[in-house]
Amino acid sequence: MKKNKRIELLSPAGDLGRLKIALLYGADAVYIGGREYSLRANATNFSIEEIKEACSFAHALGKRVYQTVNIVFHNEDIDGIYDYLEKAVDAGIDAFIVSDPFIISYIRKNFPNVEVHVSTQNSTTNVETVKFFQKEGVSRVVPARELSKEEIKELVGTGCDIEVFIHGAMCTFFSGRCTLSNYLTNRDSNRGGCSQVCRFAFDIDSDDNHKFTMATKDLNMAEHIKDMIEIGVASLKVEGRMRSHYYLATVMSSYRKIIDACYDGTLTDELLERQKRILSRVANRENSTHYFTHMADENDQYYTGRQELSNQDFLAYVLDYDKENHIVTISERNYFEPGTEVEIFMPSGKEISFVVDKIYNENMEVVEKACHPEEILKLKVDEMIEPSSMMRIRVE
């Protein structure tokens, strides 16, 4: 058992830019999809050249890259897979995340130095299934998202690394057990085409006028990271390969702080509450702990259609900092004006907050407000700002 190993924070990355942000903001590892065989077929995803660059970048930071090859294969998908795996291994991939078991034995036999992780697509719910995969040479299992803390703890007891989802969107149905997308939109959910039919609204043959919906609230496990560490979970996984740079930076940064505080013994209610507020603000849906703490019930779903809020907290991306003149150059994302209370959060975890005074354009001419996305603007900030930092509305 690897109980003493520090828990891993695992981020999604839909492309190279996102991968770099996730790693800079605190992820220990990232999972990516190639252009083939991945369950997010419509994310940008990575070419083999990009995988090579991703691995070089991650490895230079002492971090790891896992590649999803987790489609449920049809006959036509089989022929190309072997060459593809070899290219990914040559590019430096540390592990493959798979769901179709025939690939497991192939990888173990041909690439013994590459780990195999079993995808949540397999909806592993018990220790016998974990043992089955262990015998096949799997080093890590991502179990079904339908498990309680006690059930996860029992899986950890097998000695297999257990990776648990902690944040992001949830499936209404068992992963792998849903083909709504196939039937309603002709898009194959088990080959990366999921069109999120579980978020549609349906008529139902009951005597009322309510629409039937079954969409779930998002997952947010910030409050239970300490529990995860205590029960010996190996990796904490965040959902969302198609999420934005800002979302990834925020989520990674918050969980990094919580994890580090757990290990340092500095986790306070204040710290936790602040990170929970930050995480809630970056999401566009309500959240819940779902099965980890209770059998998911009526409070974990939506019933009156989608209740998603747009979020305009992300104000600007930091491009540069002029140390001599204390000027930060930013690329604007959302409206702000002099007097707006903002904070800049940095890859190192450092945060500074201030009230915006004057806003300058590229020629250092004062402008009234920042209202053109991607416009290059400048602000005077006394404190040193790290590259790749981000500016948001101040979270009280």
Place this chain on the structure above:
Amino acid sequence: MKFIIIPKDIKDLDLYKNKGADTFIFGLEDYCINYPSLSLEKIKELSQDTNIFVAMNKNIFNSELEDVKDKLVELSKLPILGVLYYDLGILNIVKNYDISIDLVWHQTHMVTNYNTCNYYYDKGVKYGYLANEITLEEILDINQRTSMNLMVQVFGYPIMSHSRRSLLSNYFKSIDKNKENRIYHLKEKEEQYLLKENKDGASILFGKLINGTRPLFDMIQNNISYGVLDVQEVDFKIGEKVYDQFSYILNHISDITSEEKEQIILDMNQLIGDSTNFFYKKTVYKVKKGDSNEKK
């Protein structure tokens, strides 16, 4: 080919037996999803004079493992044809405890290629129940490339999804109304879906019956082992006509002219609708236009 019937319940058994049906699937109480469920005692009794496969196709949780092992041991003592499993924990238990029982790989939507069929066949799994979401061409190709005995659903409502959540109960709680103990119908645009719930969660079925008449001809000619008729949600009057017609095709395949074939298909379309599900329709999964990596 042989036909397997999934009846509505045990009361329908004799009706189909009288038509000549001799192989059935029942679910084991507490461990099946979308099958007529029977207690172990009833299965013991039934297996003495009826060919049955037993479905244990739910996701198994840790607290159930010991009982699952005991049930598998008991089932192995019976003259049943095999156990349909979804959870790989069942395969592990059977192997680990050396339980002598034939298994049917029944991971619902995941039984989609010949390589994985062969992977499980090499582990001693004799049967595979193919996913409803693959094409006839794929089915025939799999059959050619595996020694596994394949089952294909040729009639009935296909299951689309299963959740651990009590979707109906939750919904009715949210609107402060009582849920009735029945199948509910969902509608989106012009399509209809069947939603049912039990203590293990909720399942949604597609609202059009699979009409496998046309592909049945090819499946018989290509020696697919089993055609599955799921008659759980249809009247016996419909179920028996489908069984009769399919039996006629099976028994007279070499004598049926192309004109007669088309007439049979036409008649069946009138009886049960013309949905051939995915037999002739490929799903897509990359939707971006001009993506050079898009599969042809």
